[in-house]
C-alpha cells in the first residue's frame with residue numbers, strides 16, 4: 001500500500017501559504033501589478049467554500065426499529081469527519097451493517113481501503129466539496145470543464161463583467177525568464193489598453209447609430225444588453241492567459257478521478273499545479289478518503305500525486 005504522509009501534505013500546504021479556518025482549507029494567491037497598473041497572478045488560488053454536514057443522530061428511530069436494535073451505531077466513540085461519516089453510513093446501509101459486528105469508526109481506514117481496492121466507489125459520490133478557484137487562465141478552465149460526471153461549474157462571464165475587472169495569469173515559464181516576463185507585462189498592458197479603446201469606439205458607434213439591441217421598455221435591462229454587446233466584441237482580443245475565476249463543486253469520486261488525471265506527469269503544468277493544490281486542501285480535510293495517494297515531485301519541480309486505486 002502506498003504510504004500516506006499527512007505530515008508531508010501539511011508541510012507543503014503551509015509552505016505555499018495554505019491555511020485552515022474552522023476546518024475549511026484554502027490557499028490564497030497574491031495579485032501583482034505592472035507599472036501601468038494591470039493586475040495579474042502567478043499561481044492558482046484555491047478556497048474550499050463548502051463541504052458536507054451530517055446529522056446521523058436523526059436516524060435513531062430508523063435504526064432502533066429494527067429487530068436487532070441498531071441504535072448502538074450512534075454511540076461509536078470515534079468520530080469521523082462529516083464527509084467521511086456520510087459515505088460510511090451510506091455504504092453500511094447497503095448491507096444494513098449497523099450491528100455490533102460492523103466496522104467501527106476506529107477501523108474506518110481499513111473500511112475505505114476495501115472500498116477503494118474493490119472499486120466500489122459509487123458510495124464516494126455522496127460527499128460534495130466546493131472550491132472558489134482563481135488565479136487560473138482561461139486555457140486551464142477550458143480543460144477543467146471537460147470533466148462532466150459529478151461536477152458543477154459557475155464561471156466569471158466576460159460579457160457581463162467589465163474589462164476593468166479583468167486580470168491575467170502569468171505562466172511559470174514566463175516568470176522564470178526575464179525577457180518573457182517583460183513581454184508578458186507589455187502584452188497585458190497593451191491588451192487592456194486596446195480593450196478599452198475598442199470598447200470606447202463601439203460605445204460611440206452605439207450612441208451615434210442608436211443601435212439599441214433588442215427593444216425594451218426597461219432602461220436598466222437595455223443598458224445591460226448594450227454593455228454585453230460591447231464586452232462580447234471587445235473580449236475577442238483576450239489571450240488564453242486571461243484569468244477565469246470559477247466555482248467548482250464535485251463529489252469525492254469525481255475529485256479523485258480528476259486529481260488522478262490532472263495532478264500527474266502527463267497533465268499540462270498549470271492544471272497540475274491547480275489539482276495538486278486541490279488535493280492538498282481535500283486530503284487535509286478528509287485524510288481517510290485520500291490516504292492512498294503518494295506525493296511525487298516531477299522533474300519540472302511541480303508536484304503531483306499517484307495512487308494504485310485509480311478511478312474507483
Ligand SMILES: Cc1cc2nc3c(=O)[nH]c(=O)nc-3n(C[C@H](O)[C@H](O)[C@H](O)COP(=O)(O)OP(=O)(O)OC[C@H]3O[C@@H](n4cnc5c(N)ncnc54)[C@H](O)[C@@H]3O)c2cc1C
Pocket residue numbers: 146147148149257258261262266267268
Ligand atoms: C493529459 C490530457 C490530455 C488531453 N488531451 C486532449 C486533447 O488533445 N483533446 C481533447 O479533446 N481532450 C483532451 N483531453 C481531455 C480528455 O479527453 C477528457 O475529455 C477529459 O479529461 C475528461 O475526462 P473524462 O472523459 O474521464 O470525463 P469525466 O467527465 O471526468 O468523467 C469521469 C468518467 O465518467 C465516465 N463518463 C463521463 N461522461 C460519460 C459519458 N457521456 N458516457 C459514458 N461515460 C461517461 C467515464 O468513465 C469518465 O472517465 C486531455 C486530458 C488529459 C488529462
